[in-house]
Every structure is written in C-alpha cells, then in structure tokens.
Amino acid sequence: MVEKIKQLEMSGITKRFPGVLSNNRVNIQLEAGEVLAILGENGAGKTTLMNILYGLYQPDAGEILLNGKQVRINSPSEAIELGIGMVHQHFMLVPTLTVCENVILGLSKKFFVDLKTAAKRIKEITDTYGLAINPEAYVWQLSVGEQQRVEIIKALYRGANLLILDEPTAVLTPQESNELILLLKNMAQQGNSIILISHKLNEVMAISDRVTVLRDGVVCANVKTQETTQEELAKLMVGREMAPCRREGNYSPGKIVLELQQVHAKGDKGSEALAGVSLQIRENEILGIAGVSGNGQKELAEVIAGLRKLSSGNISLNGKDSTNMSPAEIIEQGLGYIPEDRIHVGTIPSFSIWENLILKDHHRLPFAKYSLLQNRKIMSHSSSQVEKYGIKTPDLETPTARLSGGNIQRVVLAREITRNPVALVAAYPTRGLDIGATEYLHSKLLEARSNGVGILLISEDLEELTSICDNIAVLYEGKIMKVMPVEEADERTMGLLMAGIA
C-alpha cells in the first residue's frame, strides 16, 4: 500500500493542443478529507487538467506535488499506484463483463482469474461505504447510478484515496444524485480527498468545501464554498452576468399539433420500449418529458420523427395521421427534429455548414431548380443563418465536425426552426452544452413557442424542464406516469415518478 495522499498540489500546469491553450499556468491545491470542485464551462480546461493528473496527458509545463514531493505521472496505471482514482464522465466499464471482472481488470497478474477473492474484497469495500452492488451482475444490466458505483468501487479497490469525478451527476436521477452526494461526503470524512469536475452550480454548492473556477484555461477564482453564492460562481464561470431564461407570458395553448395515442414500439434489443404512450402537444406549448434516460425517450423521439416503426397506436401531426409514415413525409407535414445525437443524426459531420443547413430542403426551391443546386441562393441563405444564429465558424465551407458542440447545435437549430415547423421534437438539446449555449437554446425554444410551435422537450435536467416548459410528463419504463402543469412539478414529486413510484 502506498503512502496516503495528504496533500496535492498542481502548479503552473500548461497544456497546449493544436490551436488551443487548454490549461494556462493552472494551480490547484487539495488536502486530505477535502472536496474540491473545479468549476468551468465546456472547453474551460477542467477535464484536460484532470487527465493530466490521471496520467492520460503530459503537461507542457508545470509540476505535480504529492505530499510535497514532485511526481511524474506517465500513465493511468502510475496514477493508480500513487492512489489517484478517476471516475470518468463516460463510464469506463466493459458492458459485457461482470462487476467483479470489471473491478479486477488489469489487476490480475496470475494466470487464472480469482473471482472469489475479488468478490470478497469488493464486499468489504461496499460494506465500508454502504454501496450496494451484486458483483456477479453484468454491467449492461445495471442502472446508470449503479454503474457509477462500480466505477467508484473500481477506484477504491485499487487503493485510491484521491478520487476524481468528472461531471458525476450529469446522468443521475435527483435521488441518485443525493445518494452520491452523501456517499462522497462520507468518503471525505473518512480521510479521502475528492476532486469534482462540474459545471453544475447546485451540486458544487452541495458537496464541495472549496471551488476553483476555470475560464478559458486559466484559474479565475479559488474560493471557499461557504463564502460564495451560486450567482457569484455563475458570474465567475461565464465571465458576465447571467439572466436565466424563464417562460414568460401566459400559457394559452392553441389547437393540438401533435398527438400520440396508445403508442407501442420496440427498442433496439427487441423488448417493448414504449408501452402505450398517449400525449398531446398544442400550439404555443412546450411539453417536457422528464425521466431517466433509457426509459423510452430515444424511442419516443424516433417514432414521432418516423425513424422507428410503431408496433401499435397512432400518431397524428397537424391534424393528419402520420403513423408509420416515412421521415420525409413527416418532415413534409411540418415536424422539426433536434435529435439526441446532434453530431451524427442532426448533421452529417463531414458536410460543410451550408450543406447541413439545407439538408431538408436541398431538393426544392429556392435551393434547387431543375435539380440543380442554386449556389448563390444557398450561400446567401447560409450566411444569413450563420449570422442570425451566431454560429462561430471560419467560413461556410467548414465541415460541421470541426465545430464545437454548441455551434453544431446552433446549426441544427437554425435548420429546424427556419423551416417553420408546426411541431418540434427536441431530444436532450442542451446535454453537454455550457451555460451560455444552453441559455441561447432556451431562448430560441421559447421564441419558437411564442411563434406558435408546439414543442416536445425531452430532458433529464429538471431545472431546464421547470424553467421553460408549460407541462411536464414523466416517462418511466415506456409509460407516461403523469402529465402535470409545471407549477405542480417539484423536484420530489418528479424524482419519485422518475423512479417509477406513482
């Protein structure tokens, strides 16, 4: 067992990627038993900094001190040997292996794997911290919250006493998040150190002892959590005052633009993913779909967009039946779609911005005449879109693959909203976006709403749902648990519904 980490210091860390200075002379400090939050927007350099600490990247300059001694960390296995563990945002688990196999992966040096001894040690760890998990279960069978626990166990099993967590609550239900917060506090009390990477202010406020704020690769503040407020942190992180988007004006819905009746559909694995979903979306309305992802959200968006067949039920769009029609026909009837995978489904990554902007209308006037693309029309349309939607790009020919997530979403948004849809399905439109981009997207959705569009907003972010939706439906295991006006949707009620407790 290695020496316990009592103190960590990273000083003067600089890391340059082609075209970007990701970390610029960053200093952080951490004592045992402390929870340090590293707060910053996407691209601020948080993950880069932690990947350096975990040995995935080498810094161009700067040093890392553990207990006052300088160390070089060349690889994750060296980091692990020093007692540093990391829980990645995208879990680093092999779905086809069991919990136990995942935990001992890379550790077993003997010829045969000894799963029994490993299971026993896993039990010791889970008992110490109160983490319930079945070591024999396959990872693909576990919920996201359980998978995260496996990640934590994996780190602890390797003797980690400094734990790095990258956006840990991004994928959890409110209840799971609360459990995680308690767990992390408990771990800190037992003398472990924790670094939490986040752009979520409320969780930073709830867990951390101290906050280091990164902006554009530079540390712009280092404060005690108790001595700051959420507003102040937001300002530090974004670099300007924030005015969160709110739904304004009365809820005055018009006629039904999108209606689902008893929709059943199968998921990719062949099991029933939608089990009788009925919903109505009206003009001037945003209906939120809350729920832990994987409860049928993806399938719901896809059946409406025509990308997945219904096994039974009906969908009507703008008063006309659209059940099992082709995506082209549904687009024609006036559906806008912001898909969950904005990069690969929302755009064709290798296509230029102008090509992506006209994807749904390239075959007709004014963009095509006698099947020939009208370059001048397209370019003037595209450059006005780029300007209107504030898409940051060197030129119109840039492939969307090279844009940031927020800018790709602006391209998708520009295309979908400009087509004047009657209804718009937006699946996790702000997932992974930073505060600035999120704010922009919300304002655009609200603008579309006031222009009469009926919007179905699928999200796992309750704050987002409650701030811009008129009504919220909770989806659980392919069923709508309840549809309620936003005023009735408090965190506790929704959390319970999301866990399937009516």
Next chain:
Amino acid sequence: MEGFMSIDIFIIILATGVRLATPFLLAALGEMFVQRSGVYNLGVEGIMMMGAFAGFFATLQQGSPLLGIIVSLAIGALMGLIMAFVSVTFKAEQGISGIGLYMFGWGLSGLLFRLYVGGVTSIDGLKPIAIPMLSDIPLIGQVLFNHNVLVYTAFLLVPLSGIVLYKTSWGLNIRAVGNKPEAADTLGVSVVKIRYQCLIVGGMLAALAGAFLTIGQANMYADNITAGRGFIAIALVYFGRWSPWGILLGSLLFSMADSFQSMVQVLGINFPYELAVILPYMVTIIALAISYGRVWAPAALGKPFERGTRG
C-alpha cells in the same frame, strides 16, 4: 449396395468430416481470439497458404513433419506480427490490410513453391495415431479416435480456448480490449499489446491450419491448396458467435456437408452431385443468414484504438 447409404460409408463420411473440420477449427479459433481483441484479420487465407507451404517445405527438406509444424507456426507468428504492425501500430483500415496480407501470402507461397520445388512432389506427412482402447469402440472409435495429431490438437483447442477466454487473466483482458478498449486502457491493460498477442496467436493457428492441409491431409503442396478455407473460417467465427463451442458446431456442420459431397462424387452415391457440391456453401450461407446478429460481436471490432486527443 442397398438403399441410400451403407453404414460403412456413413462411418467414413463422419470420420472424414471430423478430419476435414480440423483446418476450419484451427483457423477459426485463431481468428476468434483476434476478433475478440477487436481486430478482424481477413488475411487468414494468406497465412494458411504460407503455413501450408512452410510446413510442406520443411517436411520435404528434413523429412520431419514435426519440424514442418514448428516452421509453419513460426511463419504464422510472423504473418500475424505483420498484420499487427500494419493494423494496430499504423491503424490501417483492417479490411484492406487483411486483403493485402491474403494476397501477399498467396503470391509469396506460390512463388517460393515454383522457385524451390516446382512440380508435384509428395512428402511423408503425419500418420494417424489410433488412441489405445478408445479407437476400438465400434463406430465412435473410427470416427473420433483414429486421426493424426493435428486433428486431436484442433479439437482439444476448443475447450482450451474456452478456458483461456473465460477463466484466465489474459482472456479477461482480451474480452475487455475487444469490447471497450478505452476502459482497459485506463486500467493499465495495454490495448496494443493484447492485440499484438492475439494477432500472433491467430496467425500461428491459421498457419497450423494450412500446414494440416499439406502435411496432415494431402501430403503434397499445390497452388491455392487452401481453396478459400481461410475465408470460410472467418465466416465460422461469426456463425459461432465468437465462442469456441459455436465455432466447433459451425466447423462440423460445414465439414460434414463437405465430407458428404466428396463421398457422393467418389463413391457415386445416388444423389445429384451438382447439388452435393454446393451443399457445404449452402449450409454456411443459410446458417449465417439465420444466426447472424451484431449483438454478440465484440463492440470494438474493426476499430483502431486511439486515446482521446482532447478531453
């Protein structure tokens, strides 16, 4: 001969089927390890050709089939290493580099044969070893326990591969690397190393499959002696859903059909031979069509591994 088939012919067909399954088993089990680690090697056929020639040539020169086996294993390891170098280190498109390896093996083995041997030359190959006691069991003894050492090896490799894959640390690493290399990487399992090892093992088994054809079956070498068996072996990996027992089933299904069709021709059994000849391939295609599912495939199959460049 009364009826369709006598019992003797039936036994011969079964015994031949068992023997014919050998090259498929060896090559497919090797390819299974390769694919389980996340690489597909379409060059199996080329490696088999090289193995077939190397085994034949060493036996011809030294009169020792054992030496033939050793030489072909070494050549197979080398061919696997080349594939690893191109597709793992240089991250070349695996389909293309595999086809390249196939053509390389084909060309080189043919060239070497013409340069150093020239015409039809027969060798003293491996002799069947009847297993005492077991080979005396009626029917089963003839079918299963009177073969040469490579046949036994191939069949023993089935459970052995299962144990390696599911019970050993190496097997755990292979399964992890083939399904989620990022995860393995963060835990200090070297993705590159595991893929190299699997490609080398796969190459050795493919070469052994080739050597079986020359020193365990035909006792001679001819151009294109492998006759597409390497490609069939790749199909059998898919058919067998990347499991040793599935591969065993597929290999036997195919080789029994093959054995049956050759007997039809040789013995003039009353069965349209045009149909018989296509039978093995029909069986494979039908079996693949009804059994194929992406669900069982290693998730990282065919994807070169790269550490993320920006977090």
